[in-house]
Amino acid sequence: MTRPIAISDSANLYVSAERIFDPTLKNVPVIVLSNNDGCAVARSDEAKALGNKMGEPLHLIRDKVAAHGIRVFSSNYTLYGDISRRVVEVYEDYTPNVEIYSIDECFLDFTGFRDRTAHAKALRRDVLRRVGVPVRVGIAPTKTLAKCANDIAKKNPIFAGVFDMMDQTLADWLLPLVPVGDIWGIGRKTEAKLKDIGIGTAAELRAMPLRQAQALGTVVLERTVLELQGEACIAFDEVEPQRKCMAVTRSSGAPMTDFDTQFQAITAHATRAAEKLRQHGVAGTLTVFYHTNRHRPDRPQYAGSRSTRLTPMSSDTFDLVAAAKRCALAAWPKIENASFGFAKAGIMLDDLLPIADRPRTLFDSVKPTSPALMAALDDVNGRFGKKTMVIASEGVSRSWQLRANHRSPRYTTRLADLPVVR
């Protein structure tokens, strides 16, 4: 028996979140930028209609922004994360099983609802009323088909944001109209390979022999074919699986040329990584990397990267920063008289485990004060604001800090950012 799976996604979430608190943004073109104000990562429908592309660098569209009065925002992840959490809360009132897939998408178990479309429409209305974000819902027997249904709901206003494709004849009718590259799991490379052998639509991919699919695109493509046929291969995961790795990486606002500045950024990234890590467990491997601006091949290029084991496994900020320093020093260029402008640096953590599962070493040297110290650190920074207390090697100049020239207030998470009504 096939279970109906719904996927609900928030329309242009970052833009929708900005619009909740600023009504002047309604019906006008809005784009939200990536970190460092680099590229457009979210666009309102009006901005899409003006031809603004996902990932387009801001500096290439300045004229268009000025000509059309496009409203531009730096990304405000604190706000978007909080809005996303509120949307999920509404979903949880509409089904007992919610799988959070990304910041703007959730799979919802729709098993047992008699009128799925009516249920989804009620959910839509409720999210809009309680949070203020428009969502679209696709329903089908597998996740891949649900993503297709969601896409159909998104592109055809006639369906009013909800499309139920549980009915096989509906799928037979619509899949010939879906370009193969629009299918979840088919990226640019696979799309090209499929087109080479004459497969251009979802219906044609659905009819592909399994062995051929496996040969052309590994078991991943084989699963996609089965999913299109209505056989669920990608499980519904209500419980969040244990994280395997984690990264904190940033471009810098200005090129970093000396080790101290570079290490200030790395200290900040390692500190943030440790904070995040403490929500998930401990890490076994830490990697530091940094590289010059790859968009400027005319300048000297250098990319350095080093990894180290964390023994014992740890989530202690001091352990991570110390390990990061060893790696950062080891990766530093040993070239005489060369000067590099580093544009990006990052920390990656691998081999994550829940704290209870960490292997104990014979001479387990976990500092007995560490958990209390880290709890105090998190508490201070939670109560008095991020970076109230930092490690000294993070420095105070912050010349490497990223640009965010168009940031909106953290309306829902910072009292000080609430608009004052006079």
Place this chain on the structure above:
DNA sequence: TCTGGGGTCCTAGGACCC
């Protein structure tokens, strides 16, 4: 000249996703 067979584990890199 002749030089086994089969298994596991790890890692780097590719592809994809949002």
Place this chain on the structure above:
DNA sequence: TCTGGGGTCCTAGGACCC
């Protein structure tokens, strides 16, 4: 001048073992 960040899964190939 100015080009994001953070994940997962799979495979091939090398190292190593018996």
